[in-house]
Amino acid sequence: MKLLTAMAVMATLLTAQQAPLIPKVEMETAIIPVKTLSGDSFQRLSNMLRIFDAKYQADEKLRTIVVYAPKETIAHMRKVIEALDKPGSEAAIGRNIQMTMTLLRCGSKPLESARPISADMEPVAKQLRAVALCKEVQLWDSVPLHLTEGKRTEHNSRLPGNLGNLPTAFGRIQARIFPESVKPKADGRYVKFDEIRVDLRLPYFSSPDSTTQFQFQEFGIYTAGEFKEGQKSVVGKTAGADADSSVFIVIELKVLD
Numbered sequence: 710m711k712l713l714t715a716m717a718v719m720a721t722l723l724t725a726q727q728a729p730l731i732p733k734v735e736m737e738t739a740i741i742p743v744k745t746l747s748g749d750s751f752q753r754l755s756n757m758l759r760i761f762d763a764k765y766q767a768d769e770k771l772r773t774i775v776v777y778a779p780k781e782t783i784a785h786m787r788k789v790i791e792a793l794d795k796p797g798s799e800a801a802i803g804r805n806i807q808m809t810m811t812l813l814r815c816g817s818k819p820l821e822s823a824r825p826i827s828a829d830m831e832p833v834a835k836q837l838r839a840v841a842l843c844k845e846v847q848l849w850d851s852v853p854l855h856l857t858e859g860k861r862t863e864h865n866s867r868l869p870g871n872l873g874n875l876p877t878a879f880g881r882i883q884a885r886i887f888p889e890s891v892k893p894k895a896d897g898r899y900v901k902f903d904e905i906r907v908d909l910r911l912p913y914f915s916s917p918d919s920t921t922q923f924q925f926q927e928f929g930i931y932t933a934g935e936f937k938e939g940q941k942s943v944v945g946k947t948a949g950a951d952a953d954s955s956v957f958i959v960i961e962l963k964v965l966d
Contacts (some may be wrong), residue, residue: 739783745794748819748890754793755802761786801859804891805965810856815843816954824848832943833899833959861887884909891964899935900962907958909947938962
């Protein structure tokens with residue numbers, strides 16, 4: 710019995726000596742900043758990091774991701790975050806957005822060929838009459854645009870010829886729009902724009918007596934910021950095709966789920 714016990718002890722010692730030692734993994738904590746992504750784009754980035762075997766906490770308000778993991782894992786996560794934290798990345802490109810851009814002509818005299826204001830646009834027209842001190846607010850054109858979160862969109866088209874006898878059909882509208890992110894808030898969803906740029910190229914007659922000779926003037930607006938889904942927002946004002954008018958640009962957004 711004593712012999713068997715001694716042999717068992719020796720076998721245990723030999724096995725312990727032959728077993729490989731498991732190295733101790735040193736854990737570290739790192740704070741990785743997120744400079745570009747926000748809203749749904751930030752959330753997509755956070756979800757993508759689940760492929761790593763690491764503990765992390767993502768905070769959009771602080772624009773940081775706190776990681777507790779081995780040093781090598783942190784280095785890999787940092788590389789992924791830096792690659793995705795930029796416009797046009799897989800994390801940045803997300804929801805589709807329907808944007809309607811309405812051009813309203815504001816002046817002191819009505820135009821025979823102008824289109825009537827719709828009922829849902831009348832509150833905006835009423836506000837313009839009060840603030841801009843214009844007697845007549847008329848619909849010039851409505852331009853639908855399809856946008857993608859995180860992707861720059863450019864639009865170029867002719868203007869409609871319905872501003873009186875001016876040859877506006879020869880004019881053009883150019884738009885460059887970059888919806889950076891969609892951000893949910895307590896009162897609804899907002900689209901954060903890094904850039905909304907609209908340029909109008911409007912013709913005008915060279916002289917009061919001319920009906921065929923005309924030249925061009927260029928006007929434009931530039932803005933950025935957050936705009937609420939479903940709300941009509943006046944984003945800018947440009948000079949009109951004649952000295953007695955102005956053009957206001959109104960946008961309305963719908964995020965397509």
